[in-house]
Amino acid sequence: MKKWTKKLTAALAVAAMTAGSVTCAFAEEAEYVKKEYTGDEVTLRFSWWGGDERLEATLAVIEAFEADYPSIHIEAEYGSSDGYHDKLATQLASGTAPDLIQIDPETMPTYVATNPDYFVSYDEAGFDFSKYDDAFLRLQINGYYDGQQLGIPTGIAGPAMLVNQELADAIGIDFTSDYTWDDLIEWGKKVREYDSEMYLMSANKSYIATFVFYNYAKQLTGQTLFDVENGVLNITQEDMETCLSYIKELYDNEVIPPASYSAAYDGDNLQSDPNWINGKYVCTFAHVSTMNVMMAANENATWLAGNLPMMPDAKDAGWTANCPQIIAVSSTTSNVEAAMLFADYFFNNPASMSTLACTRSVPATEEARTICEADGTLDSVMMEAANICSAFGGLTPDRYASSQEGKAMVTDAIETVGYGVSEPADAAADLIAQLNSLIK
Numbered sequence: 001m002k003k004w005t006k007k008l009t010a011a012l013a014v015a016a017m018t019a020g021s022v023t024c025a026f027a028e029e030a031e032y033v034k035k036e037y038t039g040d041e042v043t044l045r046f047s048w049w050g051g052d053e054r055l056e057a058t059l060a061v062i063e064a065f066e067a068d069y070p071s072i073h074i075e076a077e078y079g080s081s082d083g084y085h086d087k088l089a090t091q092l093a094s095g096t097a098p099d100l101i102q103i104d105p106e107t108m109p110t111y112v113a114t115n116p117d118y119f120v121s122y123d124e125a126g127f128d129f130s131k132y133d134d135a136f137l138r139l140q141i142n143g144y145y146d147g148q149q150l151g152i153p154t155g156i157a158g159p160a161m162l163v164n165q166e167l168a169d170a171i172g173i174d175f176t177s178d179y180t181w182d183d184l185i186e187w188g189k190k191v192r193e194y195d196s197e198m199y200l201m202s203a204n205k206s207y208i209a210t211f212v213f214y215n216y217a218k219q220l221t222g223q224t225l226f227d228v229e230n231g232v233l234n235i236t237q238e239d240m241e242t243c244l245s246y247i248k249e250l251y252d253n254e255v256i257p258p259a260s261y262s263a264a265y266d267g268d269n270l271q272s273d274p275n276w277i278n279g280k281y282v283c284t285f286a287h288v289s290t291m292n293v294m295m296a297a298n299e300n301a302t303w304l305a306g307n308l309p310m311m312p313d314a315k316d317a318g319w320t321a322n323c324p325q326i327i328a329v330s331s332t333t334s335n336v337e338a339a340m341l342f343a344d345y346f347f348n349n350p351a352s353m354s355t356l357a358c359t360r361s362v363p364a365t366e367e368a369r370t371i372c373e374a375d376g377t378l379d380s381v382m383m384e385a386a387n388i389c390s391a392f393g394g395l396t397p398d399r400y401a402s403s404q405e406g407k408a409m410v411t412d413a414i415e416t417v418g419y420g421v422s423e424p425a426d427a428a429a430d431l432i433a434q435l436n437s438l439i440k
Helices: 010-018 024-029 052-068 084-094 108-114 165-171 181-194 205-221 237-252 259-265 288-296 336-348 350-356 366-375 380-390 404-418 424-439
Strands: 042-049 072-079 100-103 159-164 199-202 281-287 303-306 326-329
Touching: 042 052, 042 084, 042 336, 052 072, 052 288, 052 336, 052 350, 072 336, 084 100, 084 108, 084 404, 100 336, 159 165, 159 205, 159 288, 159 380, 165 181, 165 281, 165 303, 181 199, 181 237, 205 237, 205 259, 205 281, 205 404, 237 404, 237 424, 281 288, 288 303, 288 380, 303 380, 326 336, 336 350, 350 366, 404 424
Parallel strands: 042 072, 042 100, 199 281
Antiparallel strands: 100 326, 159 281, 159 303
């Protein structure tokens, strides 16, 4: 890897702690000291998004918790990520938010900036963080604000390139070496020549925004989209046009499927695409936390965690690791003690670690990773992807660009380019105007 990938971050150091021999005896010997609860009977709401595997594991932990604490009931509120944070923003503002909340770490800054009192401080509530590495835990992207832990990271995550290794080898594409964004264009042409029913990459507008636009822009400019401190845009209209022009190239050269086709599988639904299931793509960008879902959708393939594209003269690494979600406790909860008991059971109980496994990405604590490795649930491809993205150390997205409004503006611009409704120059001008209005 180039100089960017030699700058190991704290997340990589945490991830590397899984090295060494592991036995099932560790998992069996790990014990959880049940804490006493003498409070009143209470019902707590817990909201999250995710696939069926995460749902089943989370419900199993809830069931075990309720068996141990019969006077504390957990009401599960789960679904897809679509509209989740818009609804949550309304609930937080109106004081009707669930007691325990799964939150996108890139959206969390917007909520904290709106009202830092939305969430309970785990530190002030006396939560046991002894299983966590402080170098990883005490970062804003992992829920740490103004000296207080307002959220607990559910795992180590970040961007990944998931590759169908046998298909890539057959076509002659090497994702294990350094490569550029332009290489993706040339490889896309090569795939279409190999099989006109195949595409290099599975992608939808949401994933293009998250994985292509933001990282391409950081590498191009060396900055995040916004200068948050001064409340101005960092990116020029010319650079914005360059970013959108690259995305147009992806569509025009059939590196990715038409926008009209991928629209049916937007958000975290790429695994539902029949062409993905039937092995008609060589690769896809993915979140480390959802790679297992993508791999499970096509069990006939041999999967590889590939490297991530880099501009030859990149001004920033772009790619960065974070946690996939954080779990926060709403300050409007009816019982902080009960909420903290559940959070402790969820994160610090070895049985919960084993049950939850990697359904929320590579676990964030060494103990959980050790248990999951012993159980055989810590996938080596996911672990390698976490190592790859952690090694880049790019800029963390700013809170304006990562807000739901900011993401929606970028995604809409990508959609107009993808459908051919707007040329990159026009879309760039419109997007610049919208982003400036977002700051104001």
